[in-house]
Amino acid sequence: MVESTRTATLTFDDKTIELPIHSPSAGPDVLDIRKLYAQGSVFTYDPGFTSTASTESSITYIDGGEGILLHRGYPIDQLAGQSHYLEVCYLLLYGELPSAAQLEEFEGLVTNHTMIHEQMMNLFKGFRRDAHPMAIMTGVVGAMSAFYHDSTDITDPHQREVASIRMIAKLPTIAAAAYKYSIGQPIVYPRNDLDYASNFLRMCFSVPAEDYVVDPILARAMDRIFTLHADHEQNASTSTVRLAGSSGANPFACIAAGIACLWGPAHGGANQACLEMLQEIGSVDRIPEFIARAKDKNDPFRLMGFGHRVYKNFDPRATVMKESADEVLELLGVENNPILQVAKELEAAALADPYFAEKKLFPNVDFYSGIILEAMGFPTSMFTPIFALSRTVGWISQWKEMIEDPALKIGRPRQLYTGETQRDYTNVEDR
Numbered sequence: 001m002v003e004s005t006r007t008a009t010l011t012f013d014d015k016t017i018e019l020p021i022h023s024p025s026a027g028p029d030v031l032d033i034r035k036l037y038a039q040g041s042v043f044t045y046d047p048g049f050t051s052t053a054s055t056e057s058s059i060t061y062i063d064g065g066e067g068i069l070l071h072r073g074y075p076i077d078q079l080a081g082q083s084h085y086l087e088v089c090y091l092l093l094y095g096e097l098p099s100a101a102q103l104e105e106f107e108g109l110v111t112n113h114t115m116i117h118e119q120m121m122n123l124f125k126g127f128r129r130d131a132h133p134m135a136i137m138t139g140v141v142g143a144m145s146a147f148y149h150d151s152t153d154i155t156d157p158h159q160r161e162v163a164s165i166r167m168i169a170k171l172p173t174i175a176a177a178a179y180k181y182s183i184g185q186p187i188v189y190p191r192n193d194l195d196y197a198s199n200f201l202r203m204c205f206s207v208p209a210e211d212y213v214v215d216p217i218l219a220r221a222m223d224r225i226f227t228l229h230a231d232h233e234q235n236a237s238t239s240t241v242r243l244a245g246s247s248g249a250n251p252f253a254c255i256a257a258g259i260a261c262l263w264g265p266a267h268g269g270a271n272q273a274c275l276e277m278l279q280e281i282g283s284v285d286r287i288p289e290f291i292a293r294a295k296d297k298n299d300p301f302r303l304m305g306f307g308h309r310v311y312k313n314f315d316p317r318a319t320v321m322k323e324s325a326d327e328v329l330e331l332l333g334v335e336n337n338p339i340l341q342v343a344k345e346l347e348a349a350a351l352a353d354p355y356f357a358e359k360k361l362f363p364n365v366d367f368y369s370g371i372i373l374e375a376m377g378f379p380t381s382m383f384t385p386i387f388a389l390s391r392t393v394g395w396i397s398q399w400k401e402m403i404e405d406p407a408l409k410i411g412r413p414r415q416l417y418t419g420e421t422q423r424d425y426t427n428v429e430d431r
Helices: 036-040 076-082 085-094 100-111 118-125 133-146 157-182 196-205 216-228 236-245 251-262 270-281 284-295 316-332 338-352 354-359 365-376 380-403
Strands: 006-012 015-022 060-063 068-071
Touching: 006 036, 015 036, 068 076, 068 085, 068 316, 076 216, 076 316, 085 100, 085 196, 085 216, 085 380, 100 157, 100 196, 118 133, 118 157, 133 157, 133 251, 133 380, 157 196, 157 251, 157 380, 196 216, 216 316, 216 365, 216 380, 236 251, 236 380, 251 380, 270 284, 270 338, 270 365, 270 380, 284 338, 316 365, 338 354, 338 365, 365 380
Parallel strands: none
Antiparallel strands: 006 015, 060 068
16 A cells, blocks of 8 residues: 555544545545544444445456446456456456466366365255255355365465365356256266356256257357456455455355355345346336336336446446347347347337436346346356356455455454443342
8 A cells, every 4th residue: 555645634522633545546535544443432434334445455446437347457348348257367366467378377277177076066965956056055165175175274375376276167067066956957067178158058058868069159148247247346245255254264165155145135136136027027018017117206116137336327347248148139039038028128118218318227237147147048046156156256366365465454343332331130030
């Protein structure tokens, strides 16, 4: 962190405190309140940490007002449109785009770690046959520390590196196995002759009884979904990974914590909620009714997949995702899928309506990714697991950055206590 030359003055009661002001490379200035309690005996109150910088990071930058998302300085639309997921993984992990030789070596490392320990297969059999894939993923990823003892020492840079590669490589295998188990089909092993996205699709949709050839358009769309969800700054699940990691927990436990947080419908379940809304609409002729409901201030109905909490003008990821959605729907068609018919018509209706333009309720990445996954044949229960395996590299990159920070401290938020003050215990017969 660059030493601050500016300060802000905070005055209350009979105290005056000088707070350093730090200027980032991009984004708003930051008041440094680390010594606020020591100097003033007060805390700040910021529910949801919406105005608090919890860490210093050089990985991802977001400007929601301008619709900007940068990974290590590179715009997300350029990465999703011109690069591919494993190259973006390298960028997030190491800070720079790889040379051709570096990329080949990295892809080889990931490919050769895609299999999971054979004894881990027994873990899947311990879940109910109808277990949600996210429940399985949370448990299996957390259990990885019981199988890979040689990569749990967070003080060893080599072990941190091995753990990182293992999780990027094995999460697609675990997610696909969780899906296969949940639908009662045999678990499919990975193949080293396929690229990352194609391998995942084959593990999800192939069966022993017949050959399965991955369509390159679907593989490209899947790769873009991975890329567009790779990292998103200090969101809830990333902050969970950092908070767990600040205690010194092993990396597998930290990523399992992130998966558990992502499972929440307010975080990772947005594209599932979008598909459920499309199912509720049901048919194209009902779209005007739901458009009207979305405009009605007295109706609690909301158009899921439109607008974004962070992006106030447009979601920079949505443009590239829309291209993939159009390609996939052209390939697979929508004629026999009423949900996809509703999605296309709803998109057109919303984009043509001045109300949504004024409110900046644009289709976001969740709207288009849900359409793509539905068209591919994934059930909604797999939407969040796919999000989780995509975000794994972001979690790991953030975790590694935190572990390597000499200023690392265990996370310990404060509180505004509103409970009872001290009182004396009374015996049960006297109450």
